[in-house]
Amino acid sequence: MTCKIALAFGVLFGFGVQASSAQPVGYTAPHSPSMETSLLQPVSTTTNAEFSRWIDAFKARAAREGISQTVLNRAFSGVKYNADVIAKDRNQSEFTKQIWDYLDSAASPTRVKNGKAAIRKHAALLNGIEARFGVDKYVVAAIWGLESAYGATRGDIPIIEALATLAYDGRRGRFFEAQLIAALQILQSGDTTPRNMTGSWAGAMGHTQFIPTSFLAFAVDGDGDGKRDIWSNDPTDALASTAAYLARHGWNKGQPWGVEVRLPSGFDYSSARRDNMRNPSDWAAIGVVGVDGKPVPNYGRASILLPAGAQGAAFMIFDNFAVIERYNKADAYVIGVGHLSDRLKGGDPIQASWPRGYAPLSFNEKKKMQRILKRKGFLDDKVDGIIGPNTINAIRDFQRSIGVTPDGYPSQTLMGHLR
Numbered sequence: 001m002t003c004k005i006a007l008a009f010g011v012l013f014g015f016g017v018q019a020s021s022a023q024p025v026g027y028t029a030p031h032s033p034s035m036e037t038s039l040l041q042p043v044s045t046t047t048n049a050e051f052s053r054w055i056d057a058f059k060a061r062a063a064r065e066g067i068s069q070t071v072l073n074r075a076f077s078g079v080k081y082n083a084d085v086i087a088k089d090r091n092q093s094e095f096t097k098q099i100w101d102y103l104d105s106a107a108s109p110t111r112v113k114n115g116k117a118a119i120r121k122h123a124a125l126l127n128g129i130e131a132r133f134g135v136d137k138y139v140v141a142a143i144w145g146l147e148s149a150y151g152a153t154r155g156d157i158p159i160i161e162a163l164a165t166l167a168y169d170g171r172r173g174r175f176f177e178a179q180l181i182a183a184l185q186i187l188q189s190g191d192t193t194p195r196n197m198t199g200s201w202a203g204a205m206g207h208t209q210f211i212p213t214s215f216l217a218f219a220v221d222g223d224g225d226g227k228r229d230i231w232s233n234d235p236t237d238a239l240a241s242t243a244a245y246l247a248r249h250g251w252n253k254g255q256p257w258g259v260e261v262r263l264p265s266g267f268d269y270s271s272a273r274r275d276n277m278r279n280p281s282d283w284a285a286i287g288v289v290g291v292d293g294k295p296v297p298n299y300g301r302a303s304i305l306l307p308a309g310a311q312g313a314a315f316m317i318f319d320n321f322a323v324i325e326r327y328n329k330a331d332a333y334v335i336g337v338g339h340l341s342d343r344l345k346g347g348d349p350i351q352a353s354w355p356r357g358y359a360p361l362s363f364n365e366k367k368k369m370q371r372i373l374k375r376k377g378f379l380d381d382k383v384d385g386i387i388g389p390n391t392i393n394a395i396r397d398f399q400r401s402i403g404v405t406p407d408g409y410p411s412q413t414l415m416g417h418l419r
């Protein structure tokens with residue numbers, strides 16, 4: 001993942017859509033200059049001693065999981081507590097980014113230009129992958145572009161050290177210990193060596209930033225040399241693995257992720273829900289058409305997504321949207337991948353204008369909004385500052401009750417109405 005994009009991972013987006021907590025593949029925020037703030041204080045000798053003891057105990061657990069002593073000794077040779085990794089873990093949730101800023105970066109002129117060059121350079125590989133897995137090569141290329149700037153920023157942090165530090169730290173110890181065991185299983189399988197097993201601070205590895213458990217479940221040997229090497233400069237195995245991942249999660253060949261649409265005046269915004277899926281012809285019947293004014297072709301059932309509420313772009317999204325979501329659940333990420341893939345194909349920029357300049361609600365304002373919605377009887381859910389479906393529905397019900405457009409969008413305007 002590149003610097004700017006990286007900011008959007010694992011954070012709350014402006015519209016409160018949280019990055020996946022399931023974290024299927026690429027979810028971390030590596031390489032960001034603004035996240036390079038390391039803990040300046042040195043790691044105490046106590047920490048180092050405790051960490052060593054933790055590793056000894058962990059090795060016994062790993063051995064019970066079938067990891068050999070040889071692999072354990074090689075993997076942990078030279079491993080130290082990595083304070084930078086913990087600093088990054090603590091920093092990540094403070095960043096929020098609006099969807100339009102995210103998309104500006106995701107499909108920046110540089111990323112589009114570099115992507116087209118990468119597709120030309122790897123044409124045979126990408127065509128082969130598309131033929132073998134039935135997955136759109138431009139979507140594979142777009143994931144590559146967002147996860148590592150087409151291989152340029154794959155991360156150089158030693159994975160065993162990073163995962164051991166995070167597992168020892170314990171904030172999400174169980175998750176990271178499982179990743180650490182998976183990383184050791186990868187080493188034991190001979191796909192790579194401890195030295196080559198590098199990646200991002202939270203364990204995402206290679207061109208398309210697979211975490212170890214995703215690697216074990218989905219990585220493939222694209223070039224047939226007997227190893228699944230997603231770390232190599234050669235992107236063959238990484239891109240084949242990404243295609244395999246999308247294929248395994250049900251990619252529908254020939255179906256777009258989504259298309260930008262125009263909504264008719266008087267559109268019922270409450271119909272823009274993920275669970276309200278209709279055929280494009282049904283949407284056309286109520287005036288929802290492509291930005292060219294024509295009905296969207298019948299690619300399958302679709303819902304309408306308004307990532308910035310009533311004021312920004314509207315997308316008709318298909319089942320393939322949910323397939324990309326398996327990579328990273330944040331709407332902004334999925335739209336970013338989808339839109340970048342369209343641009344790599346030669347498609348146009350997004351036509352609608354975004355409500356740029358909109359001041360997002362802070363975490364505390366979101367909680368305040370939820371408290372007021374709760375007090376007013378619109379929300380029957382916990383006050384946690386996370387804008388999920390229940391909060392969006394509550395906002396809509398409140399908006400309807402005062403006669404404003406029920407787009408469910410948590411804005412300063414909404415706060416004004418609530419006060």
Ligand SMILES: [Ca+2]
Pocket residue numbers: 221222223224225226227228229237
């Ligand atoms: Ca290989």
